Structures are given as C-alpha cells and as structure tokens.
Amino acid sequence: HNYDKSWLELSCFACNDSAVRLYPRYADAFYQRGLCRMQLQQAKCILDFNKTLAIIPKHFQAYLSRAAYYGSKGRYSKAIMNCTEALKIEQHSVRAYLYRGVLKFYNRVNMLTLLLLQKYEEAVESFSKVLKLNPFSLDAYIGRGNAYLEYGHSKGTRQALKDFLTAVHINPVCIKARLCLGYSLQALGKFQKAWTQFSAAIHCDPSCHNAYDGRAIVCLQMGDIFAAFQDTNAALKITTNAELLTNRGVINQFMGYLNCAMHDYQQAITKDPSYALAYFNAANVYFVNKQFSQLLNFFLPWPLTIDLFKNTSSTINCLYYFFTLCKVANDS
Numbered sequence: 001h002n003y004d005k006s007w008l009e010l011s012c013f014a015c016n017d018s019a020v021r022l023y024p025r026y027a028d029a030f031y032q033r034g035l036c037r038m039q040l041q042q043a044k045c046i047l048d049f050n051k052t053l054a055i056i057p058k059h060f061q062a063y064l065s066r067a068a069y070y071g072s073k074g075r076y077s078k079a080i081m082n083c084t085e086a087l088k089i090e091q092h093s094v095r096a097y098l099y100r101g102v103l104k105f106y107n108r109v110n111m112l113t114l115l116l117l118q119k120y121e122e123a124v125e126s127f128s129k130v131l132k133l134n135p136f137s138l139d140a141y142i143g144r145g146n147a148y149l150e151y152g153h154s155k156g157t158r159q160a161l162k163d164f165l166t167a168v169h170i171n172p173v174c175i176k177a178r179l180c181l182g183y184s185l186q187a188l189g190k191f192q193k194a195w196t197q198f199s200a201a202i203h204c205d206p207s208c209h210n211a212y213d214g215r216a217i218v219c220l221q222m223g224d225i226f227a228a229f230q231d232t233n234a235a236l237k238i239t240t241n242a243e244l245l246t247n248r249g250v251i252n253q254f255m256g257y258l259n260c261a262m263h264d265y266q267q268a269i270t271k272d273p274s275y276a277l278a279y280f281n282a283a284n285v286y287f288v289n290k291q292f293s294q295l296l297n298f299f300l301p302w303p304l305t306i307d308l309f310k311n312t313s314s315t316i317n318c319l320y321y322f323f324t325l326c327k328v329a330n331d332s
Contacts, residue, residue: 027055031062038069045069060089064099071103079103123147138174141167145180149187160184168197173204175211182214191218209235213244216251225254242272249281258285 034048046069052062063086070079083100087093127144130137145163148156161184167177182197198215201208216231232248249264262285268278286295 025055027052027059027062030055031059031065034062034065038065058089060086060093060096063089064096067099067103071099076103117151120147120150136170138167138171138177141170142176142180145184149184154188157184157187161188172200175201175205175208178204179208179210179214182211182218186214186218186221191222194218195222207238209238209244212238213247216247220251220254225251229255240271242268242275242278245271246275246278246281249278253281253285258289261285 030048031052034045037045049062049066052059063082067079067082080100080103083096086096124144124147127140130140141163145160148160164177164181164184167174168181178197178201182194185194195215195218198211201211212231212235216228219228229251236244245264245268249261252261252264262282265278265282268275283295
C-alpha cells in the first residue's frame with residue numbers, strides 16, 4: 001500500500017539525515033540516504049552517490065547504485081559507464097558483469113516488463129467484460145481499479161480513480177470502495193480529498209481501523225501531527241498490531257516524545273518479532289540520542305532472528321548499516 005511506503009519514507013529520512021548531520025565525512029551515511037531516495041524514485045539520490053564517491057572514490061556499491069538509477073531512467077550509456085568503473089575496482093565482480101550485461105540487452109528487460117503489464121491489461125479486460133454484463137458490479141469496478149493501479153504510472157492511477165469513484169456512486173456505504181478511492185487520491189497528492197474519503201468510511205463504519213490508519217497518514221502528510229496521533233490511537237483501540245504500533249511510534253518521534261516512541265517500537269517487536277521496520281525505528285531512536293553502546297547491545301540477538309524478517313531487503317540493509325555506523329561512532 002502507498003501508506004506503508006509513506007511510513008517507511010518518514011523513518012528512513014529521519015535516520016539518514018541524522019547520520020549525515022552527525023558524520024558529514026562518513027561516506028556510507030550519504031550512500032544509504034541515496035539508496036533510500038532511489039527507492040522513493042527521487043532524482044536527488046544521484047547527489048548522495050556523487051558525494052559518497054567524492055569522499056571515497058573507489059566506493060564500489062556507489063557506482064553500481066548509480067548504474068541502477070541511470071538504467072531505471074533509460075540512460076543506458078551512463079549506466080554502463082558506471083558498471084565499467086565498478087569493474088575497475090572489483091575486476092571479478094559477477095554482479096557488476098551481470099548488471100552491465102543486463103543493461104546492454106535492455107530490450108529483453110523491456111520485454112519482461114511488457115509481459116507483466118500484459119497480465120494487468122488482461123485483468124482489466126476481464127473486469128471490463130463483467131461490467132458489460134453487469135454495469136453495477138461493485139467488485140468489478142474495484143477489481144479493475146486495482147489492476148489499473150498496478151500499471152505503476154499516474155495515468156493508470158487516474159483510471160483507477162474513475163472506477164473507485166463509480167463504485168462509491170453506486171454504493172456510497174461501500175467501505176472497500178471508499179478506502180481504495182482514498183488511497184488513490186493520496187497517491188495523486190490530493191490529501192484533503194483523500195482525508196474526506198477516509199472520514200466518510202469512518203462515518204459508515206466506525207470500527208474500520210484501516211480507515212483511521214489511512215486518515216492518519218494523510219494528516220501527517222498535511223502536517224497535522226496531532227490529528228494523525230489521534231487517528232492512530234483510534235485504530236489501536238479497534239485492533240492492535242505491529243504495524244499500527246510502529247506508526248504511532250513514528251508520530252511520537254516526530255512530536256519529540258522519544259521514550260514513548262521507543263515504547264511503541266518495543267511493543268510492536270513483542271507483538272510481531274518479524275516486523276523489521278519496528279527494529280529499524282527503535283535503532284533510529286538510540287542513534288539520534290547517540291546511545292551507541294545501547295544500540296550495539298540492541299543488535300546482539302539479531303543474527304539469531306534475522307531469517308524471521310518478512311520485510312524488504314532494503315530495510316534489513318538499513319539495519320546492518322545502523323550496526324556498522326554505531327560501531328564506528330562507539331569506537332571513535
């Protein structure tokens with residue numbers, strides 16, 4: 001979901017900006033912030049990779065990351081050049097050769113992308129056939145809208161928006177349609193309209209914790225931190241899970257209540273020991289407070305439980321980054 005990405009974005013930037021401020025000559029601080037920005041499709045990631053290479057000119061991973069970014073933007077000659085520079089540093093790197101090979105044969109990659117897109121287009125076509133037979137099928141409008149969202153571009157999101165809006169017009173109390181419409185509006189940056197849809201869903205079903213959580217993130221994006229806190233608390237009164245506890249921890253952290261934030265992250269870890277983002281954010285609290293010895297102790301049990309984590313590998317990489325950075329700080 002887009003709101004999951006937003007929580008991760010807030011956490012990553014809080015961590016990486018702190019690292020850059022504390023250690024402006026520590027190359028990996030810039031490198032990790034670059035990775036975070038690249039994941040969020042922000043062009044500024046290149047500036048961080050450039051800074052990394054200015055500090056350490058033979059930073060192998062920075063060259064590969066630059067190659068990955070340029071490749072994703074279709075700038076294949078620059079991407080191949082960065083792979084070549086990486087191979088000058090590690091001449092026997094299988095990964096660098098593989099990256100360069102993929103870039104040289106990017107047409108094959110494009111074919112794979114087209115095949116994946118074709119599956120979503122087939123789903124859209126199937127739902128469209130259902131709607132020809134039954135123009136009032138809520139499930140078909142919602143299903144087709146979600147398939148449009150998978151296209152991964154704003155045009156698809158706008159098409160999805162139309163389907164979700166039609167579903168809401170057919171049945172104004174359909175919670176699923178309201179939520180999907182809210183998430184789509186949020187993805188398009190229409191936060192106030194998204195807030196209205198989540199509020200309508202809450203009015204229809206006051207026990208819908210997803211509606212409170214959705215409204216919390218758009219409140220946060222609009223700068224209303226206290227309203228986000230209230231909505232997350234309301235969601236937690238309905239159900240308690242690691243994700244909601246971690247979200248409240250992020251809000252507490254933004255309000256400056258670090259002890260409350262740490263308590264939320266610890267509760268989240270107790271609730272679900274495999275929820276990696278809670279570990280990441282808890283480590284961030286120690287890091288911001290320069291409690292490096294406590295942070296090192298916090299990392300000790302992780303090798304035994306790392307295989308339990310279900311989240312993205314990028315989050316795990318950030319956890320190990322914390323570990324390395326706090327060792328450097330603790331030893332200095």
